[in-house]
Amino acid sequence: MISPLNIVLVMIISLLGIGLYGLLITRNLIKMVLVLQILVKSAMIALVLAGKVSGNLGTGQSLAVTVIVADTVMAVVALALAVQVRRYFGTLDVPEISTLRG
Amino acid sequence: MMSVIYLILGIGAIICAYRAMVTQRLLSSILFLACVSALVSVVLFLLGAQQVAVVELSVGAGLVTVLLVYALSVVGDDARDQISVISKPVALGLVALDLLLAGVLVFPLVEPSLNVSSFSLAVVLWQQRVLDVWIQIALIFSGVMGVLGLLSENAGVGAKKDEVHL
Numbered sequence: 708m709i710s711p712l713n714i715v716l717v718m719i720i721s722l723l724g725i726g727l728y729g730l731l732i733t734r735n736l737i738k739m740v741l742v743l744q745i746l747v748k749s750a751m752i753a754l755v756l757a758g759k760v761s762g763n764l765g766t767g768q769s770l771a772v773t774v775i776v777a778d779t780v781m782a783v784v785a786l787a788l789a790v791q792v793r794r795y796f797g798t799l800d801v802p803e804i805s806t807l808r809g
Numbered sequence: 810m811m812s813v814i815y816l817i818l819g820i821g822a823i824i825c826a827y828r829a830m831v832t833q834r835l836l837s838s839i840l841f842l843a844c845v846s847a848l849v850s851v852v853l854f855l856l857g858a859q860q861v862a863v864v865e866l867s868v869g870a871g872l873v874t875v876l877l878v879y880a881l882s883v884v885g886d887d888a889r890d891q892i893s894v895i896s897k898p899v900a901l902g903l904v905a906l907d908l909l910l911a912g913v914l915v916f917p918l919v920e921p922s923l924n925v926s927s928f929s930l931a932v933v934l935w936q937q938r939v940l941d942v943w944i945q946i947a948l949i950f951s952g953v954m955g956v957l958g959l960l961s962e963n964a965g966v967g968a969k970k971d972e973v974h975l
Contacts, residue, residue, distance in 0.1 A: 711815040715852060716915060718819035722826055722845075724908045729830035731900035732893035737835055737880060741842055744873060745826050748849050751865070755858045764857055765933035769941055771853075771861045772934065775868055776945045780952035782873055786880040787956045793884040802894055 715756055722749035736789040736799045740782055747778040815855065822848040835886050839877045846870035860930045 726746030733739055751771045758767015789799060796804055822845050829841035846869035853862035893900070934942060 709812065711811045711855075713917060714812060714815040714819050715856070718815075718822060718852070720908055720911055720915075721819075721823045723911065724904050725823070725826045725830055727907060728900055728904045731895050731903065732897060733830075734891045734893060735835070737877065737884065738838065741835075741838055741877065742830055744842055744869070745829065745845060748845060748865075748869070751861075752849060752852060752856075755853055755856050755861060758858075759856055765930050766938070768858045768861045768930045769933045769938045771858065772864060772930075773941045773945055775861070775864055776948055779868055779873060780948045783876060783952050784955045786876055787960055790880055790883050790960070799884060800891065 712756065712760065715752065719749045719753045719756065722746075722752075734801050736792060736801060737786070739801070740785045740789070743785075744778065744782065747774060750774060751778075811855075815852070818848050818852050818855075822852070835881050836878070839874060839881065842877070843870045843874040846873070858930075 722745055726742050726749060729742030729745065730739065733742060751774050754771045754774065755764070755767045758764045758770075761767075792804060793799055798804060825841045825844040825848065829838045829845060832838045832841065846865060850862040850866040850870065853859075853865060
């Protein structure tokens with residue numbers, strides 16, 4: 708039977724694929740933040756898994772905490788930007804916003 | 810037995826992530842994302858990263874979900890089915906190529922080495938990677954300042970209107 712760590716690796720690659728695909732096809736700004744969260748979660752598990760496999764779990768955890776903080780700050784700023792964009796342009800559709808001149 | 814638990818958690822996380830991506834209603838997507846965060850935190854706990862699991866559960870499943878729901882309540886749910894800019898087959902092909910490369914590079918995973926480092930997260934974070942802590946502090950500070958600037962109630966617009974009246 709496949710080992711637990713290989714199952715986690717499959718999970719990481721699947722989440723990466725879902726996040727990338729979602730980022731490519733989505734047009735809504737808030738949905739973009741959402742799929743970016745999925746992408747970052749896969750990177751975070753990969754860091755912890757790499758730390759466990761290489762025998763440096765503390766380093767992997769430390770990097771994962773940094774990734775969580777950076778990801779949360781990114782989400783906060785991106786959502787604040789999305790609120791302002793909606794307020795000024797009346798839409799969250801990225802192609803529509805890119806054609807507007809404000 | 811552990812493989813079965815990891816399998817259940819992994820399949821659950823993948824299904825929730827997929828549903829979060831394809832669901833049209835943003836509120837449902839946010840709730841599916843919270844489920845992904847919860848399942849990921851359990852996986853992290855089982856991998857031995859207990860501190861990261863707690864942080865992920867509180868921040869990922871708690872704070873980020875609240876922020877997303879707040880933003881959604883401000884801007885409203887726009888549930889139109891929008892056609893993507895990149896056609897879906899092209900996007901699928903790009904992602905499949907990317908995953909193929911990643912799979913070739915990482916599979917099969919070697920088993921963990923036995924000489925596991927005895928350093929805990931606290932020792933690594935506060936003694937070996939102090940720069941990371943400073944970066945985190947700077948990030949949090951800049952994030953707070955950025956949000957305060959962005960969400961300030963149209964001060965710039967009001968000032969411009971006053972100038973026009975003068």
